[in-house]
Amino acid sequence: MRKRSTDPVAIVHRYVLVATIAVAFFMKNVGAQAPPTYYGQVQAIVNKNCVQCHRPNGGAPFPLLSYKQVAERASFIAHVTKERFMPPWFADPAYRTFHNQTVLTDTEIAVLQQWAAAGAPAGNANEKAASFEKNMAAKYPKPDLTVLMQRPFEIPGNNTEQFRIFILPTDQMEERYVQGIRFRPSNLLLAHHARLMLDTTQLLRPDDGSVAGDTATAFTRLGVRLASLYWNGWVPGNMGEHYPSGFGKKLPAKADIVLNMHYSPSPVSATDRSSVEIWYTPQKPERIVKPFILDENWVVNQPFFIPADTVVSFFMRSPPVPTDISLLSIMPHMHLLGKRFKAYALTPDGDIILLIKIDRWNFKWQLSYQFEHLVKLPKGSVVYAEAEFDNTAANPFNPSNPPREATYGWGTTNEMFNLIMEYVDYKTGDETLSLFQEN
Ligand code: HEC
Numbered sequence: 001m002r003k004r005s006t007d008p009v010a011i012v013h014r015y016v017l018v019a020t021i022a023v024a025f026f027m028k029n030v031g032a033q034a035p036p037t038y039y040g041q042v043q044a045i046v047n048k049n050c051v052q053c054h055r056p057n058g059g060a061p062f063p064l065l066s067y068k069q070v071a072e073r074a075s076f077i078a079h080v081t082k083e084r085f086m087p088p089w090f091a092d093p094a095y096r097t098f099h100n101q102t103v104l105t106d107t108e109i110a111v112l113q114q115w116a117a118a119g120a121p122a123g124n125a126n127e128k129a130a131s132f133e134k135n136m137a138a139k140y141p142k143p144d145l146t147v148l149m150q151r152p153f154e155i156p157g158n159n160t161e162q163f164r165i166f167i168l169p170t171d172q173m174e175e176r177y178v179q180g181i182r183f184r185p186s187n188l189l190l191a192h193h194a195r196l197m198l199d200t201t202q203l204l205r206p207d208d209g210s211v212a213g214d215t216a217t218a219f220t221r222l223g224v225r226l227a228s229l230y231w232n233g234w235v236p237g238n239m240g241e242h243y244p245s246g247f248g249k250k251l252p253a254k255a256d257i258v259l260n261m262h263y264s265p266s267p268v269s270a271t272d273r274s275s276v277e278i279w280y281t282p283q284k285p286e287r288i289v290k291p292f293i294l295d296e297n298w299v300v301n302q303p304f305f306i307p308a309d310t311v312v313s314f315f316m317r318s319p320p321v322p323t324d325i326s327l328l329s330i331m332p333h334m335h336l337l338g339k340r341f342k343a344y345a346l347t348p349d350g351d352i353i354l355l356i357k358i359d360r361w362n363f364k365w366q367l368s369y370q371f372e373h374l375v376k377l378p379k380g381s382v383v384y385a386e387a388e389f390d391n392t393a394a395n396p397f398n399p400s401n402p403p404r405e406a407t408y409g410w411g412t413t414n415e416m417f418n419l420i421m422e423y424v425d426y427k428t429g430d431e432t433l434s435l436f437q438e439n
Helices: 008-032 038-049 067-071 074-082 106-117 218-222
Strands: 145-148 153-155 162-169 176-184 191-199 228-234 247-251 256-263 270-272 275-280 290-294 311-317 325-333 338-346 352-358 369-377 382-390 418-425
Touching: 038 067, 038 106, 067 074, 074 106, 145 162, 153 162, 176 191, 176 228, 228 290, 228 418, 290 382, 325 338, 325 352, 352 369, 382 418
Parallel strands: none
Antiparallel strands: 145 275, 153 270, 162 256, 176 247, 176 275, 191 228, 191 256, 290 418, 311 382, 325 369, 325 418, 338 352, 338 382
């Protein structure tokens, strides 16, 4: 070991050196402490991660488009981003990343903290980032078909969440293929999420406006086999699905759109009359986007029943996929007792393909996660999913207080365990194909 010198000159040298380093360090920190500004750093973060929802008609309660709008909420923003409550994103990026991912980096979160702490300085307006509105060119032409809710729905002003079914007849006598689908809520303040399905029996028409999961509905009573259990989904910020040419989804003849709608609680009554915009493909597309849905029937540890005051996990296993397929997107679905969700596939060669992992399920955000590139599942692959449900009083979202037993059902006091994937038949090169355009 090298001994420390006791020579006085060396000691002085050492102090000078230490002092120089300390001063340099101090100076550097003083430099770093010049706070971030709105135009310098903050606006770019907000434009990339927030304004798709936080703009007029974007679904969030207030816009974040101007310096003033952001600055007056600076500490609120610092708080919700630090808690990772905003932007809403729930899939674990260490398991798989997605095309439509909005996750702030630790640095971005720190910038928002420092900016709020410094009193939200504006900075130099010349550094202004390009506005969202400008970036979002009017890309889509007029839709070929707009299907409107049959009548306006009065959302009661009783401070309770509303889960409703609406039936929107398309009145199309021919089978068609669609390249684009866009759900347009008319009451963006209260519309929280929507799931669109298709029925060709017309037997569900009396259900228009009824409470989802109600035992009196034809939906629950008749056990109708829907033509599509999942055709499209919407949450705030979603601009619709628009496939590249050659891809499309089927719209069967005489289909009714079955809209499963969730409205946020409201203290005053309000109306909604949402619509669905549809763009047709010029001809039958070469590649048809189809749903691959695993539901409670595929649970291996039946029965799907969650006793009160228990935390239970269920496991699901798909049949082997019959041909090579390419996945476009994946969407887990549970209700308020859901806590965790994980899905992966096992190929016949024993490879594991990680699909999605959510450790903090949030029922309010029924997101569809878009793969960055198509994900090939070779023929014979099996998809596995695991979900944990917390039916104790410790679950702050538990809809029953005290907890009550829950089983399968569309109402929110019951539970669901679905894994909804969308796929096309595999083609060479799909592994590098990115299907989703920038919104
Ligand atoms: C996908 C749409 C979406 C994105 C992206 C998004 N928000 Fe939100 N935000 C919402 C909605 C909707 C609400 C209303 C609360 C709710 O429904 O959970 C909200 C609420 C908020 C609130 C109020 C929270 C409260 O407790 O009332 C703040 C603050 C906020 N957002 C900031 C942000 C910031 C900052 C970003 C970007 C870093 C962002 N949001 C990104 C949709 C979004």
